[in-house]
Amino acid sequence: MYGVAVYVFLYAPILCLSALSFNDSDSITLPWKGFTLRWYGEVWRDRDLYHALWNSVQLGILTVFVAVPLAIAMAYGFRRHFRFRAALFNLILIALVAPPIIVGVGQNLAWNLAGFTSSLFGSTLIGHVTYTIPFIFVVVFPSFHRFDRSIEEAALDLGATRLTMFRTVVIPIVLPGIVSAAVFAFMLSFDEFIRTFFLIGVGNTLPIYLWSMVMTKVSPETNAIATLMVLLSLTLMFVAYRFARQQHRLD
DSSP: OHHHHHHHHHHHHHHHHHHHTTBSSSSSSSSOOOBOOHHHHHHHHOHHHHHHHHHHHHHHHHHHHHHHHHHHHHHHHTTSOOTTHHHHHHHHHHHHHSOHHHHHHHHHHHHHHTTOOOOIIIIIHHHHHHHHHHHHHHHHHHHHHHSOTHHHHHHHHTTOOHHHHIIIIIHHHHHHHHHHHHHHHHHHHHHOOHHHHHHOTTOOOHHHHHHHHHHHOOOTHHHHHHHHHHHHHHHHHHHHHHHHHHHHHHO
């Protein structure tokens, strides 16, 4: 019963929000006035929403392309023992639990002190990359440390350079974990609000657009947008889970 109560507490608000996105009422809450799809029609006709969505997609893809290689290099580097290895590893883990609002304010101040203008593909991209790297590292780190090191040594003994060995031996082994981490990184960037709020300047992403709608235009369209975002996140989570399962079978 305790477990059921926890799950109800976690997911009942999302289910209520999704149900109310079909409510034929101009109010975002009860009473229920009948079933309708008109709020999803409003989403379909919202051109500003498309622009914010496209910004979020571009930002998420760029974040993946920048953060994933950096996190892979870090995870692979930690296969070796070096000075201050434990301290550096713990610093990466600390970044996972750093308060996002403090980090966002600090990054905003640092960006302004440097004299740069906040922008979508400048300050926001850098903020998302620094935000996602520790999470990607945690996901790919086990993949790099589960397979036998003698496989690398055998490739080097057969004449492969370290780069060739990494590209043709290591990467294929850990590829499912990398893909899972990339999907996870895209989800983190796509859904991120707090850091984006402090770094984006005059731009817009889907979470920022949804927040502005809640603040200025109370409409069940926000319920429909939130429901679609949840469905997208669940789809990406399922993809990441499938690749993670594949990596587990390879291990």
